[in-house]
Amino acid sequence: MTQSDTTHEVFNQVEPLVDVNLFDGNRALQAALKFNAPAMDTAPLRALGQLVGSADMQTHARLANTFTPQLKTHSRFGHRIDQVEFHPSYHALMAAAVDAGLHGRVFAPEEQASGHAHMKRAAGFMLFTELEPSMLCPISMTYAVTPALKDNPAIYADWAPQLTSRAYDPALKLWREKPGVTMGMGMTEKQGGSDVRANTTRAEPVGSDAWGQRYSVVGHKWFFSAPMCDAFLILAQTASGLSCLFLPRVLPDGSLNGLRIQRLKDKLGNKANASSEVEFHGATAWLVGEEGRGIPQILAMGTLTRLDCALGVSGLMRQALSIALNHTTQRKAFGKYLIDQPLMKNVLADLALESEAATALSMRLARAFDRADDPHEQVMARLLTPIAKFWICKRGSHFAQEAMECLGGNGYVEEGGEGIMARIYREMPLNSIWEGAGNIMALDLLRALRKADAAAALAQELAPAKGMHPALDRLAAQLPIRVEEMATELEARRLAQDVALAVQAALLAQTAPLEVFAAFCDSRIGGHWGYSFGSLNAATAFDRIIERAQPR
Known part of the structure; x- marks a missing residue:
């Protein structure tokens, strides 16, 4: 090829984040599992992490979103059929999620006997969300509906074996x-x-x-x-x-x-x-x-789907962060890699803090469902469900926009590996809206906090971090007073935010390195933070925080 045959040489391009084990690279998730379920066998999660990080499965995710479902109301003979056709990649994703037990499998007797069925399933749900979140909707609903069916023992007896099976069959036929x-x-x-x-x-x-x-x-x-x-x-x-x-x-x-x-x-x-x-x-x-009695039954199912909303956004945050880190580690601008630019370091470290805190809170909530016989865990499930759903989901869209900006114009296109970022951005608002938007969650938390045992349970949850950061100590001391003195609902969102931040900080004190905990408290609670990501204090341990978050 002569010089006239080409206009330029292609260089300074980023290799996509494919064929990586999403579990092995997620130290925040591993730390949360070690804290909440130290005896859990993580080998199945490691295998799932390898699967959902593969190039083949990412191709399925892209195709399932490109060739969207099509409604067929009638057959070619004019008969009413009311069926939806999906691309084969959709079915491949569904089969993988069912095989991983992310649906009703968690309620199988052998899974329940492990003592951490919800935790294992929650970690798997987060990992799968990094691959493709939208087809997880029927997976999540199957998870929430299965225990509710026990209120009709005859139906449950007939349907439970198929609901807890690892087999996926898309055919429209008798159960x-x-x-x-x-x-x-x-x-x-x-x-x-x-x-x-x-x-x-x-x-x-x-x-x-x-x-x-x-x-x-x-x-x-x-x-x-x-x-x-x-x-x-x-x-x-x-x-x-x-x-x-x-x-x-x-x-x-x-x-x-x-x-x-x-x-x-x-x-x-x-x-x-x-x-x-x-x-x-x-x-x-x-x-x-x-x-x-339909309302109480729906509320019980909503608790599980709200957990999935928090898990889903946490998984999307992790994937957006991983893509941003992958890009900035390989892409150069102004003479050095983006990740070495001081302002980019601040943004990436800030995103890493948010992602780890979301993971910690989501997995702590999942633990509460595994210990449903424990009175403290019963109260924490009631408290943590609305705050996790409210706060993590509220942070999602802002997080995705900032991670997209790390890629510049490449993040705004639908094409190629970095096109995943556009899908993530579009997906983020859903979890905030679905199963109760922000106001509903804030009011739900207010009702939970006004119960007699709630303040004591929250204090017990925050106790392990007492004395570790002055800003957290001040916030923890103020929360019971604010609940007691709140005369109207007008400040319920602010209360939900602050309870979420306090619990996230207490969890990071027990699961994350001191640099992560200190930076989180300094910024989110201590006030050394601006109105956008990338405004951490200059004394922050940026390199240590970013190194911990790297996906490879």
Whole structure:
């Protein structure tokens, strides 16, 4: 090739972050596991980390988001079929997530016997989120719905083996003919949104059978995810009030249920997942639990899905940070690598602090579910669920934007390995909105903190860090007074933020190097911080913090 055949030589380009073990490189996650479940066998997580960090699986993630789900309401002969078609890569991702046990598998007796089923599953969910978060929606709902089905023992006995199986079968057919199944939810309606008491969908009793009281359902759902699941838990008005019902796609006699998919949602992100609007035309459903007790049952399921929101954002933060570190370690500007530029160091270290704190809080919450018989853990599950959901998810979009900026214009394009950053950015707001937006979470925390044993439980949680940083000590001392004196809801968000920061700091005191803990307290609690990432104090141990966060 002569000089005239080319215009330039390509150089100073970044090799993508592929074929790396996402578990081995995640020291924050390893530290959280060692603290919360020291006896856990992490070999399965290491294997999963290798899988989800592979180039092949990243290709599946890209294709599943490029070739998005397509609704087919009718067959070519004009018959109503109400099916959603997915790219084969979507099914490959689903099969991998189910095989890793990220769905209802956690409730299998052998998993429960380990004593840390939720912790192992939470770590796996975070790792898989780094690969592809949107198709985890039906995985998360299956996780949340499986224990709720115990309120109808007959249905649970029939469905539990498939719900806890490691097999994935996307076919639309009778549950007993499938090696594994998934479940979804249908709660919100056009007129109500989060206010499910405004639901108008009605369910009329039409008899009973081996699964108990049977109903005919007429109405709609404005958000119905994911419509190709095998069954759903829905809310509908009955004679006794809002009730929880089990609605399968295929009825026990093999016929399709009266579920009509109106259209798929065109969402900002979450593209590989099919979210839909549906109508029920005399659909058949069975009562789960007591009639009129739908709200408490939904709240119990919401606790698990809110955990997944915090885990999901924590995983996305980790992946965004890893991509930023990978890029800045290889890319040069103004004569040296970006990572060696002082201001870039500040940004990367600041992001690393946020990521590790999110991981620590999310995994601590997962521990509470593994110790549900412990009174302290029961209270902490009640307290930590809304603060983790509120604070971690609130930080996600800002985090993703700053990590994207580390890549410059390369971060803003959809192409190639660094195009993952654009997907991450679009995905971040979802977890903050889904399963209760910020106001709902802040109010939920306020209700939890006003219970008699909450202040003592929070003090016990913060006690290990007492005396380690003056700013944290001051905050910990003020929190009970602020709860007691809060006359209105107007400051509930600020309280949720400060409780989250205090708990994150106390966890970092026990799981992270002193440099990480001190920098977190100085910035987030002590006030040595600005209004954007990259404003840490000049005395911060930047190199040590960045080294700890490196993905390789």
